Amino acid sequence: MAAITNTSRSQPGPALIPVDIGHAIYAAVTDPDTAFWALVDKTRLAESLTDGPLLEAYGKEYDNLKRELHGLRFGLKPSGVYLNPTERCNLNCTYCYLPGEQRSSGSHMSQKTLFDSLDALRSYFRSVMGDTERKPRAIFHGAEPLMNRGAIFAAIDQYADDFAFGVQTNGTLLDDSAIEFLTSRNVSIGLSLDGPITNVTDATRLTWAGKSVHDKVVRAMAKLRGYGSWSVITTCSTENLPYLKRMVELFHAAEVPTCMLNAMRCTLPGARGVKPTDGDMVKAFFNALDRSHELYKETGRKLILANFANILLAILAPTARRLMCDISPCGGGRAFFALAADGSLYPCSEFIGLPRFNGGDLLTDGVEAALNSEAFRPVITRNVDAFDPCGSCAIRHFCGSPCPAEAAEMNGGMDKIGAFCDFYKEQVNYALRLIADAKANDYLWDGWDEETETAFSIIN
């Protein structure tokens, strides 16, 4: 039994593929066509794959599950936008996906253009989201959005009734008044920190003048303690991999509600120079994940590792995913899109340094034109069913083979895998082992399933 087994389906309908997840008692069986999975006693694996109660029950739900997955993969309309209010950033991180020239000497979007853009975006989202109570999400993103603080703060107040706002910032400009402004308006705040100590953070995240920013970010974290809507991203590189366990300890001590320990995106060459191997990433990541669980058991307080939690969600409840990288096609140009500081639309901020993915100007061409553009098409049609090795992978709809920008730039095409295939396989195996041991909820947000309904359940 292979870890991730290839198969061919002779005819449409349910077909289960065995997957060795490294568990003492259970193996997994999956049907990638529907993202269905089950854990079966390994001594009974053969009967699970042929006629039996599992296959019979699954067969009755096959069409519904397939329809649900198809809707998630191909039926979404955008409900969020990543707004880049400036091209500039005060940092020069080694692995950034945005071109250095833009970040060092680029332009700000004017307040008028930002307001005009939000007017256009409000009209677009109303046209696709209707009169739901849910607001579209507008995330100020970078480069460093707080370098254009006046414009984005004015926008947050002007459009408070129209959008749920967030900001992803490097944290260096997050002074007391900015924190007061953002938290008093319930803006979701994301920070970035790559090390538990100065020297580790400094290895990849410095100002253009080479100055450390570690202490500023730690101070901002301290100010945000107790706020309900914030998170911190750590980008995992060769430079900080030995310190991930200490990152988790720092975040937990700082009462960070959610963090991400992300495998870096290798879209631009700078990132590839500090790219860890899959094997090193697996070892360090799961040491850190295990430490987060120990801390939860010791204190009763969770630090959610959102990138891993999202893999768990992809398995337990595909439609409850919060991150839309780990699905194919990804969320770029489907669940969300990005507005660059020059007014151009891209499928995702990851593409802003790649002009061939420019889908046109928001104010002159509009969102629909961009979504239907040739520039967006390769991204929104990237389908892991259609290329190898993903097309024969049993877990392809738990991981989605991220990221298309990375695949295109690093590996030569959208029909190639991303940078961390083996790491994703190990995350899926780990997640399935947690489910087998009834521990999955320890790694998920409390109440994560309150708005879900059970679609299929066998535990006997």
Next chain:
Amino acid sequence: MLKTLQTKEVSKPQASTTKPNGAEVAPTIAIRKSCNPDGIGLSHYVLIDKKAAK
């Protein structure tokens, strides 16, 4: 809006194996939950707005 799927139960098999400590284990585990999708996060940002801010 996605259709809500129906719960299906499967009859219990004849016997079950045990964990090393002797506890019985379920021979089969399969869970799938469903909701209206609204995820817009990505590797550069995860929206955490499901809990009220202070």
